[in-house]
Amino acid sequence: MFEWVIALRYLRPPKPRTWKSHWVTVVFLAGWIACLMLKWSLQHVDELDSIRPMVLPAVNITGLVCLGAAFLIGSFLIFLQWLTLFAAISAFGLYLGSVALVVAISIMSGFESDLRGKILGTNAHIVVQRPDGSFTDYNAMREKLRALPGVTGAAPFLTNEVMIASSSNLSGVVMKGIDPIMVKDVADLGKNMDVGSLDYLIHPDKLAERRPRIVDELDDEKEGKPVPPPRILPGVIVGRELSRELHLYLGDEVSLISPFGGVGPSGPIPKSKPFRVAGIFFSGMYEYDSKYVYVDIPAAQKFLNQPDEVTGIELKVKDPLHTEIVDKIIQGMLPAKDGYEVQDWKELNRSLFSALKLEKILMFIILGFICLVAAFSIVANGIMLVTEKGKEIAILKSLGAADGGILTIFLILGCFLGLVGSSAGVGLGAAICSALEHIGFKLDSEVYYITQLPVQLNALEVAAVFGSTVLIATLATLYPAFRAAQLRPVEGLRV
Numbered sequence: 001m002f003e004w005v006i007a008l009r010y011l012r013p014p015k016p017r018t019w020k021s022h023w024v025t026v027v028f029l030a031g032w033i034a035c036l037m038l039k040w041s042l043q044h045v046d047e048l049d050s051i052r053p054m055v056l057p058a059v060n061i062t063g064l065v066c067l068g069a070a071f072l073i074g075s076f077l078i079f080l081q082w083l084t085l086f087a088a089i090s091a092f093g094l095y096l097g098s099v100a101l102v103v104a105i106s107i108m109s110g111f112e113s114d115l116r117g118k119i120l121g122t123n124a125h126i127v128v129q130r131p132d133g134s135f136t137d138y139n140a141m142r143e144k145l146r147a148l149p150g151v152t153g154a155a156p157f158l159t160n161e162v163m164i165a166s167s168s169n170l171s172g173v174v175m176k177g178i179d180p181i182m183v184k185d186v187a188d189l190g191k192n193m194d195v196g197s198l199d200y201l202i203h204p205d206k207l208a209e210r211r212p213r214i215v216d217e218l219d220d221e222k223e224g225k226p227v228p229p230p231r232i233l234p235g236v237i238v239g240r241e242l243s244r245e246l247h248l249y250l251g252d253e254v255s256l257i258s259p260f261g262g263v264g265p266s267g268p269i270p271k272s273k274p275f276r277v278a279g280i281f282f283s284g285m286y287e288y289d290s291k292y293v294y295v296d297i298p299a300a301q302k303f304l305n306q307p308d309e310v311t312g313i314e315l316k317v318k319d320p321l322h323t324e325i326v327d328k329i330i331q332g333m334l335p336a337k338d339g340y341e342v343q344d345w346k347e348l349n350r351s352l353f354s355a356l357k358l359e360k361i362l363m364f365i366i367l368g369f370i371c372l373v374a375a376f377s378i379v380a381n382g383i384m385l386v387t388e389k390g391k392e393i394a395i396l397k398s399l400g401a402a403d404g405g406i407l408t409i410f411l412i413l414g415c416f417l418g419l420v421g422s423s424a425g426v427g428l429g430a431a432i433c434s435a436l437e438h439i440g441f442k443l444d445s446e447v448y449y450i451t452q453l454p455v456q457l458n459a460l461e462v463a464a465v466f467g468s469t470v471l472i473a474t475l476a477t478l479y480p481a482f483r484a485a486q487l488r489p490v491e492g493l494r495v
Contacts, residue, residue, distance in 0.1 A: 028070035035063030086381040091421040093374025098425025101465045106433040110454030121188040122283045124314030153185025153316035163257040166246040177300025186316040196279020200235045201296040234299035235278025239289030375476035382480025394489040407485040414477025422469035
């Protein structure tokens with residue numbers, strides 16, 4: 001208790017400060033409010049339409065500068081109200097570092113969670129394949145896998161790389177044959193449909209009625225001539241980005257082209273087959289929306305000359321974050337000699353999530369340098385304090401204070417600054433993240449492919465920021481604390 005009293009006495013300013021210095025903060029807040037009022041006038045007053053494009057960007061920037069200056073100056077003056085100048089500078093540095101760390105890590109966690117949700121919504125949780133052999137007994141295998149504990153859905157699939165061509169363009173895609181009924185148990189393709197339906201894959205005759213009418217047919221219909229019935233073609237579901245690239249709409253005809261069509265006199269002959277657009281989906285990931293197309297499994301088997309064969313079976317489990325248990329059960333059930341390969345979504349996307357994890361760690365380290373700069377300020381402040389309070393330290397030692405007690409006093413200084421700075425920073429960072437999460441920060445979906453900034457607060461990450469900041473502040477006080485503990489009473493009284 002004695003050490004805490006001495007340490008807090010060293011941190012308090014010698015004279016109580018008034019709140020008069022906060023007029024600077026009020027001025028900047030008034031400037032921000034004025035910018036908001038001017039912005040409202042520019043957006044709602046018709047007479048200002050001519051100058052709006054030139055003035056509005058400058059008003060937005062000025063408003064942000066005023067708000068940022070009010071926030072920084074006001075925060076620092078609050079620290080200065082209760083601490084000495086050098087202690088306030090040190091605590092303010094830790095405060096800024098904590099805010100930056102919490103907000104940056106939470107935004108990165110939000111992007112990771114958003115990406116994970118889109119991957120789990122588009123793909124299955126576990127995939128069972130036979131890379132070295134054909135998968136013909138998939139119906140019996142699907143029933144066995146579906147009966148396993150923890151598995152909620154199972155569906156076969158057939159995949160291959162093909163070309164898709166419209167009347168205006170062509171592109172390379174991954175064709176995936178699915179069962180339109182079973183796929184609902186393992187993926188959110190049905191929920192992600194913008195237009196069309198999975199039912200059109202089962203009933204292509206219904207899809208033929210939705211095709212666009214061409215000019216010749218309309219002219220024949222007006223003249224009373226018989227109009228030939230539309231061709232019934234198998235359906236294909238494309239992504240939103242691919243539909244924009246190829247200018248496709250519901251009911252349009254496209255051609256799927258496979259390089260494995262056959263061999264002619266001059267060499268390999270590609271195989272082409274017409275399909276009709278049965279739907280357009282939007283998964284939220286550009287890679288899927290621009291590169292994946294879905295067809296019915298029988299149509300895919302016929303097109304690829306693989307009768308009664310599939311690539312593998314997709315599974316959905318109750319807990320997608322812990323697929324290891326089901327993965328081990330499947331590996332134990334399937335004979336290793338048959339060449340079955342079991343992979344979960346973590347393994348299939350390992351490189352992507354490893355890159356995100358590495359990026360988060362690097363961001364933590366880079367922004368942590370803000371706290372390290374504040375730590376050097378704590379070191380300098382501690383050395384100056386030891387020099388300034390040399391006589392008091394000598395008197396305390398003369399009265400019987402042990403070296404450990406003097407060491408504890410200065411360690412309490414660093415720990416207290418860390419607690420104050422990190423607590424305020426973590427609290428404000430959490431408040432900013434909560435506001436961003438509930439109010440939302442809108443983004444241009446055409447540029448970022450998401451509608452608003454994703455934010456996710458993680459208790460463990462926030463605790464890591466708080467603990468690391470306090471630890472840095474405490475360690476920064478070690479050198480001044482050892483100097484104070486080693487100070488001889490004679491040398492301190494001589495000064």
